[in-house]
Amino acid sequence: MRAAILLVAGLLAPALCGCGSVPPQSDTDARRERQTDLGERAQRAIGRGEVGRAAGYYREALRIAEATEDFPAIGVYALNLAATYQALDEAALAQGALDKVLAEPARFEQPLVVEAAGRRALLALQARQLDTAEEWLGRAERDCAPASCKAQVALQNLRGQLLLERGNAAEARAVMVGALAGARAEGNPEEEANALRVDGRAAARLGEHGEALAALNRALDLDKRSGLPRKIALDLIALAEVEIARGERAAARDYARRALAVSRAGGSKRQQEEAQRLLESIP
Amino acid sequence: MSMIAEPMKMVSEMRAGLRDIAVASRIFLVVAVLALVAAIGVLAWQQGALTRTIDVSFFAGTADGMNKGMAVKLVGFKVGSVDAISVTPDLRVKVSVKLDEKYRNMIDGDAVVRLAREGLIGGNVLEVRPGSGDKGPIKDKAVLRYEREPALDAAVVALVDQIAPVIADVKQVTTFLASPEGDFRQAIGNANRAAAALVETRADLKKLIASLGEGFDRSEKQLAAVLDTTNGLLQETRASVAVLDGSLRKMDAALPGIATKMDQSLENIRVASEAIRGVATGQLPGLVGDAGTLVGEGSALVSDTNEIVRGAKQTWPVRNLVPPRQELRLRLDSGGGLSAMPPEGKR
Numbered sequence: 001m002r003a004a005i006l007l008v009a010g011l012l013a014p015a016l017c018g019c020g021s022v023p024p025q026s027d028t029d030a031r032r033e034r035q036t037d038l039g040e041r042a043q044r045a046i047g048r049g050e051v052g053r054a055a056g057y058y059r060e061a062l063r064i065a066e067a068t069e070d071f072p073a074i075g076v077y078a079l080n081l082a083a084t085y086q087a088l089d090e091a092a093l094a095q096g097a098l099d100k101v102l103a104e105p106a107r108f109e110q111p112l113v114v115e116a117a118g119r120r121a122l123l124a125l126q127a128r129q130l131d132t133a134e135e136w137l138g139r140a141e142r143d144c145a146p147a148s149c150k151a152q153v154a155l156q157n158l159r160g161q162l163l164l165e166r167g168n169a170a171e172a173r174a175v176m177v178g179a180l181a182g183a184r185a186e187g188n189p190e191e192e193a194n195a196l197r198v199d200g201r202a203a204a205r206l207g208e209h210g211e212a213l214a215a216l217n218r219a220l221d222l223d224k225r226s227g228l229p230r231k232i233a234l235d236l237i238a239l240a241e242v243e244i245a246r247g248e249r250a251a252a253r254d255y256a257r258r259a260l261a262v263s264r265a266g267g268s269k270r271q272q273e274e275a276q277r278l279l280e281s282i283p
Numbered sequence: 284m285s286m287i288a289e290p291m292k293m294v295s296e297m298r299a300g301l302r303d304i305a306v307a308s309r310i311f312l313v314v315a316v317l318a319l320v321a322a323i324g325v326l327a328w329q330q331g332a333l334t335r336t337i338d339v340s341f342f343a344g345t346a347d348g349m350n351k352g353m354a355v356k357l358v359g360f361k362v363g364s365v366d367a368i369s370v371t372p373d374l375r376v377k378v379s380v381k382l383d384e385k386y387r388n389m390i391d392g393d394a395v396v397r398l399a400r401e402g403l404i405g406g407n408v409l410e411v412r413p414g415s416g417d418k419g420p421i422k423d424k425a426v427l428r429y430e431r432e433p434a435l436d437a438a439v440v441a442l443v444d445q446i447a448p449v450i451a452d453v454k455q456v457t458t459f460l461a462s463p464e465g466d467f468r469q470a471i472g473n474a475n476r477a478a479a480a481l482v483e484t485r486a487d488l489k490k491l492i493a494s495l496g497e498g499f500d501r502s503e504k505q506l507a508a509v510l511d512t513t514n515g516l517l518q519e520t521r522a523s524v525a526v527l528d529g530s531l532r533k534m535d536a537a538l539p540g541i542a543t544k545m546d547q548s549l550e551n552i553r554v555a556s557e558a559i560r561g562v563a564t565g566q567l568p569g570l571v572g573d574a575g576t577l578v579g580e581g582s583a584l585v586s587d588t589n590e591i592v593r594g595a596k597q598t599w600p601v602r603n604l605v606p607p608r609q610e611l612r613l614r615l616d617s618g619g620g621l622s623a624m625p626p627e628g629k630r
Contacts (some may be wrong), residue, residue, distance in 0.1 A: 157617035
């Protein structure tokens with residue numbers, strides 16, 4: 001019996017020591033850990049609304065990934081960096097980051113390339129370069145295989161925005177039916193709000209102001225729940241435009257003022273200018 | 284018979300079992316006592332109870348920042364601790380220190396004790412500066428010299444004081460060189476003008492030599508006129524050379540001054556940059572060690588903490604509870620918003 005106890009203890013002790021020991025960390029592991037750590041810090045910075053700081057972290061993470069030709073990480077951080085630059089209204093820098101993926105798409109996974117092309121289309125849309133947006137969106141849609149592509153709803157929403165910008169409001173609303181259903185099926189409130197916004201704006205263009213206000217208010221509600229200032233400002237601007245179209249100047253002015261306040265607090269210069277222009281245009 | 288033998292066998296087996304348990308408990312008890320004694324021994328050794336020490340002391344103006352038990356360090360190693368702090372009748376503070384005897388040969392009789400801070404947010408420590416070595420190793424009951432580290436603000440002021448004259452010198456030199464009324468700019472202007480005049484004169488002389496060749500073929504009268512012109516030109520050249528010479532002399536006179544000023548400025552810049560480098564690397568003795576070491580120590584602290592957390596995360600059973608780290612992606616948001624993509628399998 002004693003022998004058995006000693007045997008068990010003798011076997012258990014090294015086993016426990018083995019479990020408790022920490023494997024040595026190689027340089028590659030350390031670099032990758034630093035890279036991931038920077039990515040996590042950037043996420044936290046975005047959560048606090050410090051987008052500029054997040055861009056700095058992503059830049060450093062991308063630099064580390066580039067130094068070791070870690071292509072999966074290069075793809076992720078280039079896209080993340082482009083997103084933060086876009087949020088900072090630095091379109092040229094965002095484009096530069098996206099080019100790291102789009103210039104050599106064969107090196108990256110297909111979903112990353114699709115997202116890069118989609119974001120490039122969004123940049124072009126924001127700059128009102130509709131033909132360029134069409135080209136990139138077409139490329140993204142072509143490469144987005146339904147089973148693995150997670151960006152399908154976002155691409156549908158982009159298609160709706162493009163149609164709206166080209167003046168095809170009815171067609172945009174038709175596309176938004178599918179986008180809304182897709183977003184709800186995915187449980188994606190951000191894209192649901194985007195679809196509602198596009199739908200609301202399209203409805204307003206068609207003179208269906210009641211539907212437009214309902215859709216935009218639902219979008220505003222969702223965006224407020226997600227806590228995304230940039231998109232809250234977009235909703236408020238769209239609501240102000242609908243109220244202008246309805247001839248409700250006081251309500252329009254109120255929405256425009258709120259949009260200005262939100263964009264000021266959110267730090268988006270482009271949206272501030274847009275809200276200011278809108279406010280000044282209300283007689 | 285077998286009916287009696289069976290219970291007897293059971294009793295004897297039980298007795299044997301109890302004996303085994305008693306032996307096992309005794310072994311366990313002995314091991315536990317040995318482990319306890321060893322732990323106490325290790326603790327005592329770590330606390331320095333078994334270390335041979337020497338007693339030294341020093342006198343300070345104030346006991347601020349010092350307390351009983353605080354560490355005494357030599358080049359970053361703990362070599363002793365403060366044993367007692369007391370006030371003398373003449374209102375000086377006597378600090379008694381116990382030093383580990385094994386460091387005795389590394390600390391000289393004329394060593395200096397200094398109150399320093401371990402980084403800006405660290406605690407105070409007493410730092411021993413070994414001394415020149417002329418007085419031999421430190422002796423028991425020796426009295427050491429004490430100095431207090433200058434405060435950080437004083438160090439910064441000292442640094443600013445060093446940099447300010449450099450900036451003034453550079454500004455002065457630049458003003459001197461740039462001033463249109465200054466000797467240097469005027470001398471350069473004169474030299475330029477004289478050089479231009481020489482170029483013109485050279486062109487005229489070339490023409491003259493050509494016409495001289497022709498002149499020999501023509502009349503003597505014409506030759507005399509040409510010689511007159513040559514004489515005039517030579518006089519002009521002489522005047523130009525005189526101006527150039529004057530300008531060069533002025534420059535020559537001004538240059539040593541400029542060079543001296545430049546030399547001084549460069550030396551000042553060198554000293555200042557050395558000081559800044561010292562601050563940055565924490566190698567500047569007695570000046571701003573705190574500021575210099577802050578970054579390094581902070582970074583080391585963060586690195587150590589990271590290492591500990593990493594180690595803990597990789598240790599069983601914690602490693603099974605912590606999800607593996609992965610690159611986090613921001614979602615393509617068609618509204619331009621920033622939101623993270625949920626990890627694989629969550630949506």
